[in-house]
Amino acid sequence: MADDKVARRARGGTGRTRLAEVAQLAQVSTATVSRVFNTPTKVSAEVQARVREAAAALHWIPNAAGRALASRRSHIAGVIIPTLDNEIFARQVSGMQAIFAENGFTLLIGCSNYDPAEGLAQVQAMLAQGIEVLAMVGENYPPQTFDLLRQRSLPYVLTYGYRHDSPHPCIGFDNRAAFRQLADYVLSLGHRRIAAIFQPMDANDRVAARLDGLRDGLAAAGVTLRAADLHIGPSNMDFGAESLRRIMAGKTRPTAIICGNDNLALGAVGAALDLGIAIPHDLSITGFDDLAIVSRIAPRLTTMRVDNLEIGRLAGEMLIGAAGGRGMLHSIELRADLCMRATTSPPRSAARAPAAARDSDNANDHQARNQQPHAGIRPQRVQHDLQEDKKQRRTP
Amino acid sequence: MADDKVARRARGGTGRTRLAEVAQLAQVSTATVSRVFNTPTKVSAEVQARVREAAAALHWIPNAAGRALASRRSHIAGVIIPTLDNEIFARQVSGMQAIFAENGFTLLIGCSNYDPAEGLAQVQAMLAQGIEVLAMVGENYPPQTFDLLRQRSLPYVLTYGYRHDSPHPCIGFDNRAAFRQLADYVLSLGHRRIAAIFQPMDANDRVAARLDGLRDGLAAAGVTLRAADLHIGPSNMDFGAESLRRIMAGKTRPTAIICGNDNLALGAVGAALDLGIAIPHDLSITGFDDLAIVSRIAPRLTTMRVDNLEIGRLAGEMLIGAAGGRGMLHSIELRADLCMRATTSPPRSAARAPAAARDSDNANDHQARNQQPHAGIRPQRVQHDLQEDKKQRRTP
């Protein structure tokens, strides 16, 4: 009776061919089939051939859920990025995916849209999916997020940013140091009145670090960033353009503008040109990221570059190691390279600039090297991209 | 004896808290816990509260593998794109992910790197993961791919391209018609010697369709595309630039160049400017895609726009419907809108051009309207972006 009912129960199933069917066709046990695909050395050649043939004949594709359940390994990795709508994150994901794919891992991608809470939600969803390891851009997530990870002792690594005093393993560059470098460079050109256009820094540790770095540099040179010269808003070209117009509408204009990233810089450059402001003669502008486009359009943007593909790869490799039990999680610092191009030069008032910039007429005069020099010839690329083509590499 | 051994067996498990533990703490059966989270209406309020409390206390996150196995539903969707390194695909994925997330689906992203075989491999991996539905860009996949899908009657939709005679449901625009439109536009400006720079079309149906559309248009006007004027190569700015130099090195230069996409066009424009060729006066250039950047930098590129975010959303919605058993898969054609901007104008030889272009000196002279005009005022946007701001919409 009871047996009847059980037998009558709809034979659930997904309809997909199962390992058991392969086993039946190959006349072996299910265990053997499993071994053929997981530990082939444990199965004789003949049997193996028979099983593979059967599997192929039935178009069998193993069911990942069943496998994950039984083996307690999902072979799924996760990565949380702010948005796919950004070349630099997309590139990181590309690098990571390549590594994970090579190692039989599926990569789950989650976008936080720059919202910490959404980031946490994504992490939870991924934990449900059974990710074995996780990479996350930045460290702006609710503390609870890291508790969850620690609780499950799930290997994770933060990417893009690097802070020597971070409590988490991270792979990236030091935002603060990078902007300090940028500030030093601009100051070395002789600029003393400098404005800044940045993306919002709530929920974005990286941006805050950048601004800190900028301030470090300015402070060291005795220059202050006036409140009126700091514009913070959406990270897009429109805001860059709008901010530039606002900045240049003031009574005393800065001679240089440091932007939080390339998009803002691109917008600012465009707006400046529209206003008839000569770049870099009347105004120097810098970006950050070295988006593919910025070195290919005029005026070629001075910016800083980080090898995001490499960040992705390194993160992938480290996490694969951690998932396998081999390898330890640790931090890796990458260099951010300054790409001096055609949107920076000494200010017109360079004659009155400090010693460093006065020593030699040309020493820091990128303008002379980059823009149409009176001599008519333009040898700028050679000099100009001096740093530009150096490969980025891990800091020793 | 045997019992002893069984009992002694290592208590496997992942270490994660399980539903059973929640049930125990809440003093209910596992079935009830499951119901609380899946069919809450079937559980009384008090019990529900007790269960939720227990789950929260234990930080329980359901195991997706177990759930998938038991329910025969993975709640996983897949999407295959050529590469993440492209704004248009990234945007499609964004749109799709938003919809899927809203519906409790996890989106798996796979990149084929423009390689059909790799695309098939990705599909197989996704089938293993148990995707319930699939979106794929383009239709360039080994036939076997579609067999697999049909075999499992897995709902899928192709995106980006649309062909009324396609055997698959697809959501996108008609590449051929779009390039026909582009060709007609360029011809209407009076151009008769036209060159083309395209990405490779092996393994890329979309590109072939584009070239067909271009040829359709030219043929209708009695113009032929000479072999020497068709340059095919990697879809990047470098190749665009290189091709332009090659084209302009010929004895008789074309007056217009139609590029397969914005990247190629961007490269061509840059190279032309470097050569001192006036755009669009000496040479008109068109792109395709309307990347975010191309309307923000000078000279603003004439191109065509497709709403990729919408494509993603529509695909997501349709597939969600299909996964739920509701809703049918069908094709949707979107418009591709021509964005006439500053890189196209009648050729210098317009005096000898057909009536349409001769009527007014300025009618189609984008150059005059967009670049610094002598008059000082620049009313071009109004006229110029006439079509540019129209929202793209589904073809009725």
Place this chain on the structure above:
DNA sequence: TAAAAGCACGTAACCGCTTACATTTCAAGT
């Protein structure tokens, strides 16, 4: 040459959850 040690493969107990069916309870219908 007998005992120990591999090998190759089969058996069956899970993995964590869902869900068909069984059971209990209680208000409504007759």
Place this chain on the structure above:
DNA sequence: ACTTGAAATGTAAGCGGTTACGTGCTTTTA
């Protein structure tokens, strides 16, 4: 008062694999 049925909960059989153990057999080892 008794049947009926809906509502709430429990019981336990899988879902499709993996893998610890067990079972014959063929090689070493002593």
